[in-house]
Amino acid sequence: MAVQKYVVRLLTVGALALALTGCVSVPDAIKGSSPTPQQDLVRVMNAPELYVGQEARFGGKVVEVFNQQGKTRLEIATVPLDSGARPILGDASRGRIYADVNGFLDPVDFRGQLITVVGTIAGAEQGKIGNTPYKFMVLQTNGYKRWRVVQQVMMPPPVDPWYWGPHPLAVWLWLRWLASLRPRTRSGSDSSNRVSNCYY
Template sequence: MLSGCVTVPDAIKGSSPTPQQDLVRVMSAPQLYVGQEARFGGKVVAVQNQQGKTRLEIATVPLDSGARPTLGEPSRGRIYADVNGFLDPVDFRGQLVTVVGPITGAVDGKIGNTPYKFMVMQVTGYKRWHLTQQVIMPPQPIDPWFYGGRGWPYGYGGWGWYNPGPARVQTVVTE
């Protein structure tokens, strides 16, 4: 079995040892968190290019220990993440991102025709993630007589246990 440390990429480490990541808590009283550093991630659902900045609308999900969005989790809410400069919407819409920076407040907006209050943050660092598929092989057979293996051209050998089933394909978030 392989194991290793998962670290947060430098681009989204931020300056605070514990940036705010609880959107529900922040949205209960956004004015109390203005100026505090936050780290949120999820799927970019909209991109608005404005004068001198790009506003990403992100449907946030919980982050793992490496600050990657957790796949399969429902949205915890939406935020506006303001990035200085121009980001091409083609490169970000529908992508997974993690952003870090100070909370600047909350603004009223809409999701479709429904009014919604968005937390707003000024992005000081961001990371765009990629989805990769990995093939997870089932456990190999255990043959107490060790027939088969290297040099044995006839499958797993004449005795022992055989492969229990097909390989699984798993989607993971990677740099």
């Protein structure tokens, strides 16, 4: 009986790990054609003319939406991307870009949302943030992904009160797993449960 419970738990953890690794891949809509699209906005803005025509991928929060003739311009406050090309929450903005998307996008659906865009660098253009002049990198977008974020809390598995005790190896594995659920937070305090952000 105890062995069966242990095997079931082990298989469940294995299936969960496989499911989570499957979520790391970059969605087709923002893969692009280059194996390594440019993602360093600071480097591009130091010499934008050198990167014109190159493929790039950036993501962050849509600050403003401008509907223009035949296209929509998204003003994005960019942040670093993770291995799945998702904006990393909590990071400071690396700068702003204009992402031009063909067709009409409703501002209500995009303003304030997290997004990743891929396309060709078209150069830089002067604009403003409030009343302050600002140089924006312009991206001719050929793909984008709008992200929705759901927060998940993972709890440790329950312990059966009628269970006499697991195999010593199972105890070691369980304690190791439990320790991994207690990451350091930014303030330095321990978190009793793992809180993760799930994108879709």
